[in-house]
Amino acid sequence: MPVARPETSDSRIIAHVDMDCFYVQVEQRKQPHLRGQPTAVVQYNSWKGGGLIAVGYEARKDGVKRSMRGDEAKKVCPQIQLVQVPVARGKADLTIYRNAGSEVVSVLSRKGRCERASIDEVYLDLTDAAEAMLKETPLESLETIDEEVLKSHVLGLDLNGKDEKDIVREWLTRRDADHRDKLLACGAIIVAELRLQVLRETEFTCSAGIAHNKMLAKLASGMxxxxxxTVVTYASVKWLLEPLPIKKMKQLGGKLGTTLQTDLGVNTVGDLLQFSEQKLQDLYGANTGTWLWNAARGINGDEVEGRLLSKSHGSGKTFPGVRALKTIDAVEKWLKELCEELNERLQLDLETNKRIAHTLTLHAHAYKSTDTDSHKKFPSKSCPLRYGAGKILQDSVNLFQAGLREYLGSYMNLGDGGWGITGLSVTASKIVARPSGTSSITRYFHGRDRFSASSEPSDVKFAPEDDNLSPSRTESHLASHQTECSGEETQIIRHTSSFDQFDTPCKDEATESCWLSKHHEPQPRLPEEEMSISDGKQSFEHERKATKEKGTSSILKFFQTNACSSEQSDEKPAPEDDHMSPSRTESHSAFHQAECGREHTQITHDTSNFDQFEATCKDVVTECSLPSKLHEPQPGLSEKERNINDEKRSYEHKRKATKEKGTSSILRFFQTNSGSSSEALDMESESLTGSQSKRGTNSWRYNVDEIDQTVVEELPPEIQEELRTWLRPQKQANTVKRGSSIAHYFTPNKN
DNA sequence: CTTGGCAATGTAT
DNA sequence: TATACATTG
Structure with missing residues (x-):
């Protein structure tokens, strides 16, 4: 259900940028001979030509639609080029599209606050940039206006048969324009420039909406x-919304929209205007009610969230019909594939963004062909997330079995009575930025809790740490940028006045102040005890209260007491933990204890571990050194350059062609650039601060090349990471990361 | 083919 | 926190 947020200002300048048939563009860039041809991206070619998930505009002209089968598409458009989604580990792999989306974000996030809304959509808050521009350059004195700006569509302008560009030029430069219109005009100029920038640097085209809030911007970007x-002027909102079918509005495309239609006979947004806020609240609850009342008037207070990275990672697959999984073995086989993909993405996120996921969720769908009971849903289950593919798999299997028992009743077996699993997915969520600064180990033993349990969204405020992590294949440019864009404070400060956007019946002042105050109410603070790390909280609640001294523990002690606890715990769940074994024996719990500076008898009965610790270290080394080799800078050639060579892309001259001010446009780009091209950009270089070599060196006396992988996997990721840092001491010290923001653009394909 | 497949976000309880 | 559900692309 949508939720009403107070609108802080009616003069924000918000843009929504939407990539055009994104997957198709990604494939066309990869295979330039597809440019200009009717093409679609398809997945699972095996059955009826696979399902279309993206359709290029040339193919749309021929009537090809999303949700057609490949075969159908061929019928209406015989020349269509069908490109398959990459497959890895037996399932669709969207990595290349995700990475392409990151490229776009890295361009768009250079101006204003930026929110990655989906794989191919971005919101921007350009208020500050627009205000700054307006202050500096009066629009009426504008001499040359870029083609791309003139090609904007401005809602509400009276064209009168004249050339739209002339009218737009006039609108842009009107001396007596409404202040909001002037800001929008600046927004349009900025967005046009950004879109060209995106095109130059990524070769992707996009469309955009510029408006005073997210809802309207989103509406406009698709027009x-x-x-x-396209620009939504303040004055055009009524005109825009009144005839708009209610289902076109975001959030109303589903059940709520249908309910509105059937309950109230509302078909257009205009139809909604006759209902009082009270009435809507009575029908749909306070939140949804006022959200609806506002939405009908073009009021929407949603903030652009400065967030460049996703909040969760998931990997899933469906097994329709006869392919349904009938045995635990089959389930485990697929779970293994899914967990491996998930682990890979978690590892990458950890290395490049220094973020840690804290919960693992397993979703499954089951079917039963005969029984009447078949509508029962397979319950999703989650538990604290432990890093390492093996751990994730073990926990996933446990979660699955817990869900299965619940679903079937503990007596029935999979396969009995026509049961099968038709879908599986594993998701990692609650991703928080690893705090920066001192060694993570020190942090662990000095109140790490406060970070982990923070109610703060994951992506804000982490300073670049001087960890010596591999720069290649990263999106760390996003991360670093994020630090700059996350202006939570500023966005609270800036809310001015005028709040009811239209001359429609408006709310009284009381409502406004109520909203605002409600919105900015400080988060209720948990007492410190409650804030300690939440994973494993339940299992150790009682113990937590017992002891609390800090500062005495050491890493040695940690390993002695906890290192191999997991190996056993997998087989032997403690008695008090009936059915959810993954939740209790995981590393966070262990760490929590360590932090509290006390031994936990249950775990420590398996003393040793020091030996085990030493014995198995080699795995760690092999596991670590292999990937890190990948990241090793090649002498003389940056990864970027190598990849450019690989891809045989040379592009610089074309970029220059489109660079002249005042004439460049996206149309022109295509006129001059049809064909394969790519850009060798000189992005701002980001130097990695000094080497880590001194840090880890052997204040303890074991050899780092004797660490057990499974032991390490058991550790919290930040510790793991730290270990890895130790394991590659001077590698990449003082290397300079070049072209970071498009590095991943050129990462080799994994197929 | 159990109704397209995969992924991500957000709310409510 | 864990889970279910809705919505979107």
């Missing part, structure tokens, strides 16, 4: 596609 932008 003129592809490769165009």
């Amino acid at each position: 003129n596609k592809p490769a165009q932008q």
